[in-house]
Structures are given as C-alpha cells and as structure tokens.
Amino acid sequence: MVHGDGKKSVTEVVRQAFHGGQIIAIDIKAGEDTAAILTEVVERIRATAKHQWKQQNRLANMAVYIDEAHRWIAEGDDSQLASSIKTGLRETRAYGVAWCIVSQSMAALSKDVLKECRTKYFGRSLGIGADRRHLEDCLGRDALQQYEMLSSTGRYFFMAVGDDVNIG
Numbered sequence: 001m002v003h004g005d006g007k008k009s010v011t012e013v014v015r016q017a018f019h020g021g022q023i024i025a026i027d028i029k030a031g032e033d034t035a036a037i038l039t040e041v042v043e044r045i046r047a048t049a050k051h052q053w054k055q056q057n058r059l060a061n062m063a064v065y066i067d068e069a070h071r072w073i074a075e076g077d078d079s080q081l082a083s084s085i086k087t088g089l090r091e092t093r094a095y096g097v098a099w100c101i102v103s104q105s106m107a108a109l110s111k112d113v114l115k116e117c118r119t120k121y122f123g124r125s126l127g128i129g130a131d132r133r134h135l136e137d138c139l140g141r142d143a144l145q146q147y148e149m150l151s152s153t154g155r156y157f158f159m160a161v162g163d164d165v166n167i168g
Helices: 010-019 036-057 079-093 111-116 129-139 140-152
Strands: 062-067 097-101 121-122 159-162
Touching: 010 036, 036 062, 036 079, 036 097, 079 097, 079 111, 097 111, 121 129, 129 140, 140 159
Parallel strands: 062 097
Antiparallel strands: 121 159
C-alpha cells in the first residue's frame, strides 16, 4: 500500500487516520491479498477506536467510506472481511467511528449491513427488480411512490431516510 511519498504499514496508516488529522484514501487494486489487507485495516480501526475509548475516554471522530461495498459485504458473504466489516459497523459507532457504505445496488448488499445503517441515501435507478423490493422495505409504500415520481423527472436526485435527516 502506498501513502504519501512511500509505503506504509496498515498500522501506520490507521495511526495517521486517528492521530494525524488527515484524510487518508486507500486505493487497493484487486488481487489475491486485497481481502486480507482490507480485513486488517478494518480490524485495526476497530481495535484502535475501542482502545482509545476504553483507555483514554476519547472518541475516534472519524469516518470510514467503503465504495463498491457490494464487492466486500454482499448478501450471503460469510468471509472474514465481510464479518469484520459487519462487526465494525455494530461496535464502533459507540467509539465515534461513522461508516459510509456506498453501492450501486441495495439487493447486492448484506441485509445485516443495511439494518445497521441509521441514515440511508438513495439515488436514482433503484426502482426496478430486487432493488425495488429493498427500496420499498426501507422507505415504505408511500415514500416509494414519491421516489418513483422523482425518477420519472429524469433528473438526478437523492432521497434520504433515517436518524440524521432533518426536514423543515
């Protein structure tokens, strides 16, 4: 993994994320070690956040973004990486770690992960097939009709539901 001007260990990258006040993007090319590296990153984040809270009574105040999440936490995936991410989602909010899970298909994501997400944002083109059923489960019938009405405009939009949505 390359960060900045050279290679850094996962431990160093996570330490910088917690203590360096930096935005760190990890771009890991698909390969045989990808899942192992991502698992180590998630586990280090979880352990560091827990340690920081238990030993120093300090919240992590960080966000973890997982793009193309359906590749790592698909429905039915019981890999070590998927398990690690699901556990991280469940446990680390209490320690000040926010998670942003990004995918182009709700149906491809683990239902356990969707349940853990407190606020959900939906872009366009989810109103067909299995995604439509997931959308209706999340939004309810009335909000699904509003989503479909927005979709029919042909414009780009996002619909949000959850704890952090303020309307007024």
